[in-house]
Amino acid sequence: MKIEVARENFLSNYEVYKYMLDIQRDNNWTFTLAADPDTKPKKRKRTTDSLIDLEIITRDLSGYLVKNNQTQSTDPNTFVKMMQGLNKFELEKIEKLQIVNYLPRSMVTLYALIEECDQRFDEDQCSEMLELISTLFPVDDEEGDDEEGDGEEGEYDEEGMEGVEPAGEDEDDGVEVADELEHEPLYGKVADEDPKEIDE
Amino acid sequence: MFQLTVISDLIRIPPHLFNLPTEASVLQELNQKYANKVIHKLGLVISIWDILSIGDGLLKPGDGAVFVNVKCRLVVFKPFVGEVLTGYIESCTSEGIKVNMDFFNDIWIPKRFMFQDSYFSEDENSWIWKMDEENKLYLDINEKINFRVEEEVFCDVKPKGPNNSETPQDTNKEDAKDGEVEQPKKDKRPPYTLIASCQTDGMGCVSWWE
Numbered sequence: 001m002k003i004e005v006a007r008e009n010f011l012s013n014y015e016v017y018k019y020m021l022d023i024q025r026d027n028n029w030t031f032t033l034a035a036d037p038d039t040k041p042k043k044r045k046r047t048t049d050s051l052i053d054l055e056i057i058t059r060d061l062s063g064y065l066v067k068n069n070q071t072q073s074t075d076p077n078t079f080v081k082m083m084q085g086l087n088k089f090e091l092e093k094i095e096k097l098q099i100v101n102y103l104p105r106s107m108v109t110l111y112a113l114i115e116e117c118d119q120r121f122d123e124d125q126c127s128e129m130l131e132l133i134s135t136l137f138p139v140d141d142e143e144g145d146d147e148e149g150d151g152e153e154g155e156y157d158e159e160g161m162e163g164v165e166p167a168g169e170d171e172d173d174g175v176e177v178a179d180e181l182e183h184e185p186l187y188g189k190v191a192d193e194d195p196k197e198i199d200e
Numbered sequence: 201m202f203q204l205t206v207i208s209d210l211i212r213i214p215p216h217l218f219n220l221p222t223e224a225s226v227l228q229e230l231n232q233k234y235a236n237k238v239i240h241k242l243g244l245v246i247s248i249w250d251i252l253s254i255g256d257g258l259l260k261p262g263d264g265a266v267f268v269n270v271k272c273r274l275v276v277f278k279p280f281v282g283e284v285l286t287g288y289i290e291s292c293t294s295e296g297i298k299v300n301m302d303f304f305n306d307i308w309i310p311k312r313f314m315f316q317d318s319y320f321s322e323d324e325n326s327w328i329w330k331m332d333e334e335n336k337l338y339l340d341i342n343e344k345i346n347f348r349v350e351e352e353v354f355c356d357v358k359p360k361g362p363n364n365s366e367t368p369q370d371t372n373k374e375d376a377k378d379g380e381v382e383q384p385k386k387d388k389r390p391p392y393t394l395i396a397s398c399q400t401d402g403m404g405c406v407s408w409w410e
Contacts, residue, residue, distance in 0.1 A: 005206040016202050054235035060303035108409050112402030
């Protein structure tokens with residue numbers, strides 16, 4: 001085995017979560033936390049006992065991401081606006097990624113995510129960042145998702161994530177979201193269209 | 201937290217999978233080989249992200265299987281130093297706190313990386329942070345806490361050779377498991393451990409800062 005490129009791209013937690021859901025759906029695994037209620041239990045056509053490790057990690061990781069509220073889907077335009085907003089400040093790529101993952105709502109959290117925040121940015125800039133986050137991602141986490149229902153997530157963002165990729169490339173500092181367009185279809189299915197059909 | 205890594209590998213596809221389309225069988229074999237495994241100095245592989253290229257199948261005399269050169273991308277869990285993560289407290293000892301995130305459980309916060317003025321209480325079996333004279337904050341089991349990654353420790357877990365006294369080579373800079381009871385078998389050291397700290401504002405129980 002040879003590692004060609006150790007770190008080609010970063011992935012945000014939401015993308016990984018979405019991918020975990022795809023894996024579960026492809027393999028017809030149902031876990032109580034992240035189960036898609038529309039999937040009918042089909043007989044497994046292939047023996048997937050060999051994929052027990054994948055099943056374990058998928059289940060654990062989806063459970064973790066759900067528990068930590070990392071599963072809020074993002075409208076691609078919101079994401080682009082967020083990146084444009086954050087690009088005004090001199091932030092490292094990993095700092096921007098952390099902000100997208102954690103969506104800090106308070107100064108304390110923002111200071112924790114960004115190194116030497118008080119030295120690099122003054123208070124106005126910090127509050128600007130927080131305002132940007134709260135306008136683009138309104139706090140309705142506790143009440144429930146206003147933006148989309150659970151079943152719609154897959155369809156809504158399969159297309160959405162593709163839109164992010166070209167936009168992200170325009171900004172030099174933009175976080176490189178993983179390249180959805182190159183995502184090889186699994187098991188001969190086209191990745192874009194099927195989720196739509198299943199969800200509807 | 202997660203990154204994409206490009207790797208190339210020679211994958212063996214056993215004959216009973218020949219009825220599947222090449223991509224499906226290659227993907228299955230790759231996942232079987234890499235999912236939920238630690239690659240030394242790289243991180244914990246979650247799964248395959250996609251396949252970039254599949255070479256032509258090669259045959260080996262005496263073996264009915266096909267060998268293919270595959271180039272693919274893996275989703276790897278590798279927090280960078282200084283990243284803030286959230287996890288659950290698994291256990292507290294006088295030497296520190298063991299934290300777990302459901303899919304990754306080897307995170308250790310040694311006592312030197314705890315808050316100033318925090319101490320371990322034997323009776324309650326938890327760490328207590330004395331913020332000021334009156335305020336005492338508890339770090340109990342199953343609390344959700346934020347912590348910052350300070351170091352990553354990779355330990356090369358080799359299989360035992362014919363000479364049974366072979367010990368795994370450590371790439372640790374410091375001894376990760378201060379408080380742990382010595383292990384009867386050397387290869388019980390987890391291949392990938394994170395040393396974390398819980399010292400600055402925003403760290404510690406999530407409920408304190410909300």
